[in-house]
Amino acid sequence: xxxxxxxxxxxxxxxxxxxxxxxxxxxxxxDLTQDQSPAFPxxxxxxxxxxxxxxxxxxxxxxxxxxxAALENSTGVSHAxxxxxLRSMVRQRVIDERMLGLQRQGRIGFYGAAxxxxxxxxxxxxxxxxxxWVHPALREGGIALHRGYPLKTYLAQIFGxxxxxxxxxxxxxxxxxxxxxxxxxxxxxxxxxxxxxVGTAYAMALxxxxxxxxxxxxxxGDGATSEGDFHVALTFAGVMRPxxxxxxxxxxxxxxxxxxxxxxxxxxxxxxxxxxxxxYGLVGVRVDGNDALAVLRVVRAAxxxxxxxxxxxxxxxxxxxxxxxxxxxxxxxxxxxxxxxxWAGLDPIExxxxxxxxxxxxxxxxxxxxxxxxxxxxxxxxxxxxxxxPVALRTLFEDVFAELPPHLQEQLAQAERAG
Amino acid sequence: xxxMNIIQAINDALFCAMRxxxxxxxxxxxxxxxGGVFRATVGLQEEFGDDRVIDTPLAEAGIIGTAIGMxxxxxxxxxxxxxxxxxxxAYDQIVNELAKARYRSAGEFPASMVIRTxxxxxxxxxxxxxxxxxxVFCHQAGLVVVAPSNPYDAKGLLLSAIERDxxxxxxxxxxxxxxxxxxxxxxxxKGGEVPEGWxxxxxxxxxxxxxxxxxxxxxxxxxxxxxxxxxxxxxxxxVNEGVDxxxxxxxxxxxxxxxxxxxxxxxxxxxxxANEAPRTCGFAGEIVAQVAEHCFDWLQxxxxxxxxxDTPFPYTLEAAYLPDAARVAEALRKTARFN
Numbered sequence: 214x215x216x217x218x219x220x221x222x223x224x225x226x227x228x229x230x231x232x233x234x235x236x237x238x239x240x241x242x243x244d245l246t247q248d249q250s251p252a253f254p255x256x257x258x259x260x261x262x263x264x265x266x267x268x269x270x271x272x273x274x275x276x277x278x279x280x281x282a283a284l285e286n287s288t289g290v291s292h293a294x295x296x297x298x299l300r301s302m303v304r305q306r307v308i309d310e311r312m313l314g315l316q317r318q319g320r321i322g323f324y325g326a327a328x329x330x331x332x333x334x335x336x337x338x339x340x341x342x343x344x345x346w347v348h349p350a351l352r353e354g355g356i357a358l359h360r361g362y363p364l365k366t367y368l369a370q371i372f373g374x375x376x377x378x379x380x381x382x383x384x385x386x387x388x389x390x391x392x393x394x395x396x397x398x399x400x401x402x403x404x405x406x407x408x409x410x411v412g413t414a415y416a417m418a419l420x421x422x423x424x425x426x427x428x429x430x431x432x433x434g435d436g437a438t439s440e441g442d443f444h445v446a447l448t449f450a451g452v453m454r455p456x457x458x459x460x461x462x463x464x465x466x467x468x469x470x471x472x473x474x475x476x477x478x479x480x481x482x483x484x485x486x487x488x489x490x491x492x493y494g495l496v497g498v499r500v501d502g503n504d505a506l507a508v509l510r511v512v513r514a515a516x517x518x519x520x521x522x523x524x525x526x527x528x529x530x531x532x533x534x535x536x537x538x539x540x541x542x543x544x545x546x547x548x549x550x551x552x553x554x555x556w557a558g559l560d561p562i563e564x565x566x567x568x569x570x571x572x573x574x575x576x577x578x579x580x581x582x583x584x585x586x587x588x589x590x591x592x593x594x595x596x597x598x599x600x601x602x603p604v605a606l607r608t609l610f611e612d613v614f615a616e617l618p619p620h621l622q623e624q625l626a627q628a629e630r631a632g
Numbered sequence: 633x634x635x636m637n638i639i640q641a642i643n644d645a646l647f648c649a650m651r652x653x654x655x656x657x658x659x660x661x662x663x664x665x666x667g668g669v670f671r672a673t674v675g676l677q678e679e680f681g682d683d684r685v686i687d688t689p690l691a692e693a694g695i696i697g698t699a700i701g702m703x704x705x706x707x708x709x710x711x712x713x714x715x716x717x718x719x720x721x722a723y724d725q726i727v728n729e730l731a732k733a734r735y736r737s738a739g740e741f742p743a744s745m746v747i748r749t750x751x752x753x754x755x756x757x758x759x760x761x762x763x764x765x766x767x768v769f770c771h772q773a774g775l776v777v778v779a780p781s782n783p784y785d786a787k788g789l790l791l792s793a794i795e796r797d798x799x800x801x802x803x804x805x806x807x808x809x810x811x812x813x814x815x816x817x818x819x820x821x822k823g824g825e826v827p828e829g830w831x832x833x834x835x836x837x838x839x840x841x842x843x844x845x846x847x848x849x850x851x852x853x854x855x856x857x858x859x860x861x862x863x864x865x866x867x868x869x870x871v872n873e874g875v876d877x878x879x880x881x882x883x884x885x886x887x888x889x890x891x892x893x894x895x896x897x898x899x900x901x902x903x904x905x906a907n908e909a910p911r912t913c914g915f916a917g918e919i920v921a922q923v924a925e926h927c928f929d930w931l932q933x934x935x936x937x938x939x940x941x942d943t944p945f946p947y948t949l950e951a952a953y954l955p956d957a958a959r960v961a962e963a964l965r966k967t968a969r970f971n
Contacts, residue, residue, distance in 0.1 A: 346705070381738040390737050397704065398737035402728045408694050409729065412701025412709075419657070419683060419707065429701075441721070445694040453698075455683040612735045613774050615742070615797035618836065618887035 240468065240477070240485075240531040245269070245501050245559055250278050254498045254511065256518045256526060264487040264497035267531050270506040273559045275567025290506045292574045298339050298505045299565050299575070300583060301359040302331035306562060307587040308358075311595070312371065312386075316540040320599070321371050325387045327352040329535035332561030333467045333502035335359050337430065337530070340512030345428040346395045346413050348406040351539075352467060353399075353432045354387055360394040364590065368598035375602050381612070382604035395427075403437040407446030407464060411453065414462035414525070418455040424521035428461040430512075436472020438489070439480050450525045451494035458522035463515050464495075466527070467502060469534035474547040487529035495527050502530030503561040506568070533559070635819035636826040638809045641783035642672045642748070645790040646710065648830050650680050653708065656794060659686040660695055660712030669714055670750060670809060692722035696747065700730055703743040708794060713749040716803060717760045730799045731774030746793045750806035751779070752858050752908050753940075753954050758947035764857075764909035764940070766803045770886050770918070777885040778835055779803040781860040782812075782823025785883055788833030796835060805858035812861040838889035841881040842867055848876035849968040850900040854893060854919055856882040859906050859955065866960035875968040885915060893919065894926045901932035902967045906960050911939040933970035936963040 244267055254263035269278055270288050280287035309326035316324045327334050330352055338347070338356030347356055358367060369376035371386040379390045379398060390398025397413075400406065410431025417427050437443060450462055466486050470477045483489060490497030496518070500511045508530055515526040533556035537544050544550065569575035610617060610625040617625070636644065649656045658673055658680075664687035667674030677685035688695050692713055699709035713719045719726070726747070734742035753762035770777050776798050780786040786804065793800035811818055818824035822841070841860050844850050848871070855863045860881050867877035878896050882889065897903050903923050905916040916937045923935050938955045946953050 348701070378738055379740070380736055383738070384736050388736070390740060392737075392740035398741050400729060400732070400736060402724060405697060405725055405729050408697025408725070409701035409704065411694075412698035412703075413705045414701070415698060416702040416705035416707045420705070442693055442697060442724070445689075445691045445697065448689050448691060449694045449698055452689055453686070612739045614776070615734070615744075619890065620887055 240267070240470065242555060245503065245531065246273060248272065248278060250507075253514070256496050256498070256515065256523060258494060258496055258524060259491050260496070264490065264499055265485050267499050267501040268507050268511055269501040269504050270510065271504050271564050271568055273564055275564050275571055277568070286572065288506050289510050292569070292572065294339065294509060295506065295565065295569055296574060298332075298335050298509065299562070299569060301335045301355060302505065302562050302565065303580075303583050304587045305331050305335065305355040305358065307584060308367070308591060311591055313540065321386055323386045323540055324371070325351045325539040326536050327355055329557060329560065330467060330469055330502065330532045331355065332505035332508055332565070333530040333532045336505040336508035337432070337465055337512045340509050341428060341430060341516055344395065345430065345516065346397065346417075348397045348410040348413065348429065348431040349399050350406065350432045350434050350437070350467070351387060351399065352434070354389045357389045357391055357394055357396045360396065362389060362391050362394055362396065364594045365598065366391075368594055369601060372598055372601065373603065374598065375604050376598070377604065381608045404433060404440035404442035404446075407431045407433055407443050408449060410464065411446050411449045411460065411462060414460040415453055415455055417461050418458065423456070423458050426461045426520050428463060428516045428520050430463045430465050432465045432467065434472065435466060435468040435470060435477050435486060436475060436480055438466060438486055447489065447493035447495060447527065459519060459524040461519045462525040463512065463519060464525065464527045465512070466529045467532060468529050469532045471534045471538065471544070471548070473538045473542060474544070476548070485529060487527055490527035494524070496524050497527045497529070499529045499531065502532035503559045503564065505561055505565045533557075633825040633827055635817075635824055636783045637811060637818045638780070638783050638786045638804065639670055639672050641787040641826045642790055642804065643674060643676075644826065645787040646673060646676055647679070649710070649791060649794045650676065650684065652830065654684070655706060656708045656710060657684045657686065657702065658710045658712070659688050659699060661688060661690055661714050663687060663712050668712060670806065672748070673712065692718055692720075693725050696722035696725040696730065699745050700725060700733065700743045703745040704733070704741050708745060710746040710748060710794065713747060715757075715761050716749040716751040716765050717763045719749055719765065726769065726775070727772050731772045733799075735774060742797065743799060744797045745799055746790070747799070747801045748790070748804060749801070750809070751803040752805050752807055753945055753950055754807035754858065756947070756950060759944050762945040762950070764907065766885060767909060767913065767915040767918070769801055770915060774799065775886060776800040776835060777803065778883060779805065779857040779885060780883060781805060781808070781841070781857055781881050782821065783818055783826045784823040785833050785839070787826055788831055789835065789883065791830060792832040792835050795832065800835070803857065807858045808861060833883070836884045836887040836889055838883055838892040839881045840878065842877055842879035844876050844878045846876065848874040849902065850876045850878065851902040851904060851964050851968050852880065852896040852900045853877050853904045853906065853960070853964065854880045854882065855906040856885065857908070859908055862955065862957050863906055863960055865957035866964060869957055869961040870964050870968070873965060875964050877964060888922070890922060890926070893922060897923050897927035898930040901927075901930045902970070903927070903931070904936045904938060904960070904963045904967050906938040906955055906963075908940050908954060910942045911937060912942050914939055933967045936967050938963045
C-alpha cells in the first residue's frame with residue numbers, strides 16, 4: 214500500500230494492490246469509525262489481526278459493536294467498572310481544562326493535558342491492581358489520581374510547593390509519583406522508563422511466585438517508540454525469563470499520533486506499533502484507545518496473562534492528541550485543525566457517557582452533578598494549594614544522596630548564607 | 633589472610649554479598665556462564681543460578697535501565713559494564729535516571745545499585761578499551777564514584793558500595809587487575825592480603841600509599857587507581873634527589889576526602905596531581921581547584937598536573953600517552969625545586 218500522501222490521517226480509499234490490506238503507515242480515522250472489531254485477542258505471539266486492527270467494544274456513539282450475550286452486560290465490563298472509569302475521566306477532563314486556564318493566566322508554569330486520551334489513561338489504570346506498578350509517560354497522571362493520589366498533592370506538584378511530596382518542587386509540573394500507589398515518579402526523558410519497567414517486572418518475578426505476581430506497566434507515547442531504549446526494552450522483555458516464565462510486564466503505547474509537531478508517519482513506517490512486538494518475540498495487541506471498555510478489557514486480560522507467567526504484552530492504544538502537546542506548543546502551526554476536530558468527535562468521555570445512558574446507568578442530571586462536584590472540589594483545592602508556601606531552601610540539597618555528604622553540607626551552608 | 637589479586641578480591645566480594653543477601657543480583661554481558669571477560673564473576677552463576685547472575689543482551693542501556701527498575705523494586709543489582717569505554721549507550725540512564733532517581737522522587741523511588749566497570753589503559757586496548765571517563769560521572773550530582781587501587785580496597789570498597797543506599801560506580805583499574813606491574817605478585821604489595829568474609833573500606837576516605845620519610849623536600853602526590861604504582865615508582869626515582877613524597881590514594885572521587893588532601897597540602901605546600909585521563913576538565917583539575925581554594929596560603933610552588941594528553945587514547949603510542957614514572961618524577965622535581 215502506498216499512502217504517502219500530502220494529507221496524512223485522512224481516510225484514503227483502500228485502492229486495490231497486489232498486497233493485502235496491510236501494511237499501512239498509521240491508524241486511520243476509518244479504522245475507528247467502522248462498525249466492526251476484530252475478535253478479542255488470544256495473547257499469542259504473531260497474532261497478526263490483533264496487532265494490526267484495533268479491538269473495539271463501543272462505536273463512537275456508545276452503541277455496542279458486537280454484543281456478546283455470554284459476557285457481562287454483553288460487553289464484558291461491569292457497570293460499576295464503567296462508572297468508576299467515567300468518574301475519573303470526567304474528573305481528569307475538568308482538572309486538565311482548569312490547569313490549561315491557569316497556565317494561560319501565568320499561575321502555573323507548564324501543563325501537559327490528556328484531553329481526548331482519558332480512556333487510554335484511566336481504563337489502562339483501571340485494568341491493573343493497586344499492587345501493580347506503573348512507570349508512566351507524560352499523560353498517565355490520571356492513573357495516579359484514579360488510584361487515589363490526593364488532588365491536594367497533584368496540585369502541590371504542579372505549583373512546586375511545600376506540599377509536593379512527589380518531587381519536593383524539584384520537577385516541572387505533571388511529574389507525579391507516589392510510592393504508596395506504586396506510581397513511579399515521571400522523568401521528562403523519552404523512553405528511559407521502558408527498560409526500567411522491564412527491570413521492575415524482573416524484580417517482581419524474583420520476589421513473587423506465579424501465578425500470583427504483581428505486574429508492571431511501562432507507558433510510552435508513539436514518538437518515544439523511536440528511541441533506542443524502547444527497542445532495548447522489547448529485546449530484554451523477550452529474552453528475560455526468570456524462573457522460566459515470561460516477565461509480568463505490559464508495555465503500553467498511547468499512540469496519539471503526534472510527538473509535538475511530528476506525525477506518526479515520521480516515527481514509524483511499520484503497519485502498526487503493536488506489530489513490532491512480533492520481532493522481539495512478544496505479544497502485540499492493538500486497541501481503540503478512545504474506547505474505555507475496550508482498553509479495560511485488553512489491559513485486564515493482558516495483566517492476567519502476564520501475571521500468571523505468559524509472554525509480555527505490547528499494547529498499542531490508538532488515540533489522538535486533540536489538544537496541544539503542552540502549554541508550550543501551538544498545533545495550528547503544523548497540522549490541519551479541521552482534522553483534529555474530526556478526531557475530537559471520537560471523544561472517549563462522550564462515548565462512555567452515551568453507553569452508560571443507553572444502559573440506564575446514567576442520567577443527564579447525574580452527569581451534570583458529577584462535573585459540578587469535580588469543579589467544586591477543584592476550586593476549593595486550588596484555593597488551598599495556592600496558599601502553600603514554596604519548598605524550603607535545604608530541600609535543594611536533600612535526596613541527592615541518602616545522606617548529606619560533606620561537600621553538600623558545605624554548599625548548603627553557602628546557599629543559606631547567600632540567602 | 634589469603635593473598636588475592638584484584639579480580640579474585642572482587643569475585644570474593646560478590647560471593648560474600650550474594651550469600652548474605654538474596655536481593656543482590658549480578659547482571660551484564662558475559663557475566664554468567666562465562667564468568668566475565670576479566671573473570672570477575674566466575675563461579676557465581678553456578679552457585680546462585682541464572683536468575684540472579686544474569687547474562688544480558690548486548691545493550692548497556694538495557695543493563696543499566698533494567699538494573700534501575702530492579703533497584704526501585706528493592707533488589708540490589710551489581711551491573712557490570714565490560715569496559716568503561718562502552719558505557720555511553722547507558723549514559724542517559726546513568727545521568728538522567730540513576731543519578732536523579734532519589735532526588736526527583738523526593739526520596740520515594742531511589743535506585744541504590746552498583747555499576748562495576750574496568751577503566752584505564754596499559755593493556756594495548758587502543759581507543760576503546762583504555763579510556764578513563766570517571767570525571768564525566770563525577771560531574772553528575774547523585775553518583776558516588778570510587779576507584780580502588782589494590783585487592784584489599786577493591787573488595788572492601790565493593791562491599792561498601794553494595795551496602796550503601798546510593799548509586800555507586802566502581803571504576804576498576806584493569807591494568808593492575810592481576811598485579812601492580814604486569815604480573816608482579818600482589819602478595820608482595822600493600823593491600824595484596826585480603827581478609828575472608830565481610831569487611832568494608834569506607835567510601836569518602838583516602839589512603840596514604842606512601843608516607844613522608846622526613847628526608848628531603850616534602851611533596852604531596854595525589855592520584856588513584858592504577859596510577860598509584862606509577863607514582864610509587866616515581867617517588868623512588870627522586871628519593872635520592874632530596875624529594876620526599878607523601879602519596880595520597882584517593883580511593884573515592886565522590887565524595888572526596890578533602891580533609892586528607894588539605895592536611896597533606898598544608899603540610900608540604902608542594903602538590904602534584906596525577907591521573908591517566910585527558911587533562912582538560914579532568915578530575916586532576918578538580919583536585920587542583922580544591923587545593924587552590926583550601927591551601928593557597930600554604931603553597932610553596934605552583935600545583936602540577938601529570939595526565940594523559942588531550943588526544944584520543946592511542947594504540948601504538950600508548951606508552952607515550954600514559955603518564956609514566958619519569959613524567960611524574962619530573963613534575964615532582966620541578967615542584968620540589970621551585971622557590
